[in-house]
Amino acid sequence: MKINIKYILISTLAISITVGCKKDFLNQTPEATIVGDNFFKTETDIKQAVNGAYSSLIGMGLTSYWLFGEMRSDNTTYQYNGTDRGLEQREFVDEFLSSATAPPIQQYWQESYTAIAHCNDVLDHVGKISMSDAAKNQYTGEAELLRGFHYFNLVRQFGGVPIRITSTQSPGDARSKGRATEADVYKQIVADLTDAATKLPAKYTGADIGRVTQGTAFTLLGKVYLTQKNYADALTALRKVTALGYTMLPDYKNVFDPANKNNSESIFEIQYLGSQNGLSSNFLYQFAPWTSGSTVTGDPGTNLGSGNGYNIPTQDMVDAYEAGDIRKDASLSLSFKDPTSGKVVPYVIKYNHGFVDRGKTNDDFPILRYPDVLLMIAECLNEQGFAAGGEAFNLLNQVRTRAHLPAKTAGNTDAALNVSNQAAFRDAIFQERRVEFAFENHRWYDLLRTGKAVEVMNAHGVRQMAQFSTIPAGSYKVTTNKLLLPIPQREVTLDNLTQNPQ
Template sequence: MNKKLFYIAALLCVGQSSCKEDFLVTTDPTRIGTGVFYKNEAQFRQALNGVYGQLQSITGSAYIFEELPSDNTTVDLNPSDRGDAVRWEAFEFSTVNAGNTEIGGLWSRYYSALYNTNYTLEKLATSNLEPTARGPIEGQLKFLRAYFYFHLVQYFGDVVLVTSTVDNPNQAFDLVRSPQAEVWAQIEKDLQEAVAALPATYPAAQVGSATKGAALALLGKTYLTQKKYSDAVATLKQVTGYALNPVYADNFNPAKKNGPESIFEIQYQGGNDLGEWSSFAYTFAPRASAAAITGFASTSPGGRNIPTNDLIAAYEPGDVRKDASLKTSYTLNGKVVDIPYIIKYTHPHTISGRTDDNWLILRYADVLLMLAEAINEQSGPTAEAYGYLNQVRTRAGLKDIAGLDKATFKTAVMKERRVELAFENQRWFDLRRTMTPAELTAFMNAYGLRERANPTVSRGGISFTAQDYVYSDYEYFLPVPAPEILLNSKLTQNPGY
């Protein structure tokens, strides 16, 4: 078999227990074939949980694409190891190219999850499940498909839009990138159907499943991103049954997961050998911090998501969110080390490298701030818009804001989103949503000049290159991975790459 064709076909079979028999006739006797699976509700729930499981790997690296490119975080550069680090450091320094393997991994993770989502939906459509059982499963799968494309279309612009599986590997060579408008339309359609199919709540055993509220919140964000402000307001006002957590830090406390503010979060479980743990604290802690932050000495923290001087300065005096989100130094062997670090995902745990922290994707504070933003874009800073914004500020221990015009109110909402949702993978999409490519270019280059002049973390004698922090407007989108274009010549590259 042609090597290239085999590679494409193998990718299309990711997550499927066996491919179609006319492609690969051998089977693994230790696995259940698709012919005898997808027969009852329990099996469909297993398949659905498999897609949820893929969210863990997607979320585990999302900071690279949604925080590092922004002014929120930087890197604790390792002068003695300049190997693999340059792959993810490129997103901080605006030096990403189409050959960057982080881009390739990103593309593969999303399309693997989409394949499994589409395949399960197809099997569900021909199943004998009762509508009461089928509806919520279908709604969750469509929510997940919309969630995947919500990110892909913002990462890459035009993307390959697939809502069904291919019949044979040759069809993979006919896949082309669909216009953004078509992708957004599919996201809206999936979410509208998810809203109609999903319940408001689930039994305790299904905690973490996507609800009607999650679909509404993501649909509202979809409308807001497209500047469909009236649709955003109408949709986000339907997100009910949630409330701000009285204590901001409780949103991130593993002992208080899925609390009153949580709309949708990625589930992790540490403290065991089940393979469901998170490790954000280890990824984000400064490289030389050893046990000072994680509590376990025999670790090598990543230093990959360090709060910037820029972000630290954005907190107002008295804002309780600052101490719940970051620290500006740590103490090791009695010495204070002035390197800031994230503490949102740093909590006691029993096994080295295996934390119990979930990752919040949608929470009620986000909805309130989106409502404030969308209403302001429609009508200026009305009393209602102030009310949504000030609810979030009051919880943070800050005074109400008043007396702003439309432009300054928008600035206030964006600042509030930055500190309220810091390190939750919101900042980059917020910047893109509220700025044109030219505006974002100017903004990011100004940030780069500040960081070059006064680096948040010492670079250990490594000088900046001439290309570091030089942002161009074409970087509004990521490049399509070069290997994907080599495999399928019908895929086009984004301009500038």
């Protein structure tokens, strides 16, 4: 269904405008002092700040999330551009060659902590403003959930990171207390998500559709517990999601159509508005082969170059689909041949629904969908004990049925469909997650939490280097140390943080 997401447009403009208007021209607060207490006076101010917290997702969704969640995995790579090497650092992320001074890593860190700061501003001031309990709970829950989400991404990418849960009120507050342990970061994440789940509504109506809900909180909490291998608590959280009325759409392809934004299986998606500067998406362009001209984008007015040809599906990914899986044609295309080499260059088609204006598209980006809940529940049940023909099989096969694939069962006469023990079911879930959530930034995190990242990525690297002669020597030498990104050198220097070994 179509939704009104004007609140995101407000978010990036209204806060700065309102702060400026509320200053008396002759009685201004010193520039070195944060003006949060001067700004937050009404419920409208709080809502604008919450909207600002959502707006942080827009920029991160356009690059950082897929660069570190998808391209760092065996799902996608890049199309080499020998004529313009301006974004070589993105290639290094894919090849495990990034250093602590890499701009994409610094950008990811800064964007995450800026987003966390927006959440902290809300949480530090929401209790001081007169409003209904329902409104106060909603705004608190939204800020807590978003903060927990950002810390969840940070801890999986960097390990223990500084925990900031209050606003920076002066330059003296800028330095952190140093890196917290991973356990403490997870403790903060669980606290944020648990409280958010008690405060957020189950659903919204009207212009508020698209905001995070109770279902978002429980789904994310279940994923956090699953990552920690706490299967009992993960199952408890995920069971609560199934009671909230989510359902899978009958047609997989329709899930990603902009006409169906925030549909019945959407639990959390980044909201984009194609008609507005700064609010539109552009995945259609970034994921198009840079040599494809207007063939892939359909936009003769936009030139392609160094900013295109990313998140290109690997041969590993192309081969991952079973025969007859409708998700393949809904997710990637093999229709483009490079005019120079004559070779097929796959590209992501999942977010290819045309453009609204030059360089602008209206595609949202999914973060959490209901099939994720079903497969996580199935995984938890299997980890608690394999049961041939049990609920875990039913949940797995619900997802497969929509993809027009036959059921997997214990004792199946077809070896490809036979799942006869706990280890085999783990493999079945791992495979199903890959094709169901292709290009949705789950793959790298699934590799990490299942302990498969080193083995899978080294094998993937061998295949990549055999296929492409342009890959630098030393690429894809993946060790346990390489699973965490280096802390940006700027942060190590200015905040006296301990560096991750590389």
